[in-house]
Amino acid sequence: MSLVEIARYHDVYEADLAAAFLASHDIEVSVTERFQTTVDPLMQRALGIRLMGRPDQAARARDLLARAGTGEFATDEGDDLGRPDxxxxxxxxxxxxxxxxxxxxxxxxxxxxxxxxxxxxxxxxxxxxxxxxxxxxxxxxxxx
CATH class of the missing domain: 1.20.58 (Methane Monooxygenase Hydroxylase; Chain G, domain 1)
Incomplete structure (x- = not known):
């Protein structure tokens, strides 16, 4: 089965976070170029980190990522840590x-x-x- 590009990121951690988010919504994706970019971090900007997934789930995955980008899945508790004393x-x-x-x-x-x-x-x-x-x-x- 061929895979299609769902999204492209400049940071491997951001791509991993997006992959975990999609996995929590039962969408199977893989993060590519992980090893090439961790050997030489400057390559992250050059190559980009791609999320690849099945063609039948690509539209739903892109929609979920777009909705997450607008803050639809944010919680009221926030994510800021208090300053240490x-x-x-x-x-x-x-x-x-x-x-x-x-x-x-x-x-x-x-x-x-x-x-x-x-x-x-x-x-x-x-x-x-x-x-x-x-x-x-x-x-x-x-x-x-």
Missing amino acids: ATVRTASRGLALFAFAAGAGFVGTSLPRRFSAFQWAGMAVVGTVLLLTLVLWLVGILNA
Whole structure:
């Protein structure tokens, strides 16, 4: 049986989401060019990711995708996540800064594992800031 193109996407994740949506409506599709575009992500824009399906289901599939694009299947609950509180944001920024200063970009590579003077200085600065933040936070808790 020959397959026809139902839709074309520029992102493999968007194509997978559309395929899952159609599968939930009993329409069988396949995502093509997945392997070529994951080896070289720049090829996603060049080739496009196609949803291929049976000719007898193509019209219904295109109609469902068009209706989903207009928001017909959206729910009232929304899909936005709330912002994390200030403590979580501060801690994550501190960890990211520490990882950058400690040279976390070299973990898992074949590059030498020695720290440079710049990285030691960065770790010292980040460690001092984190220690002072912890002390101030504990003093605030004890005085409250």
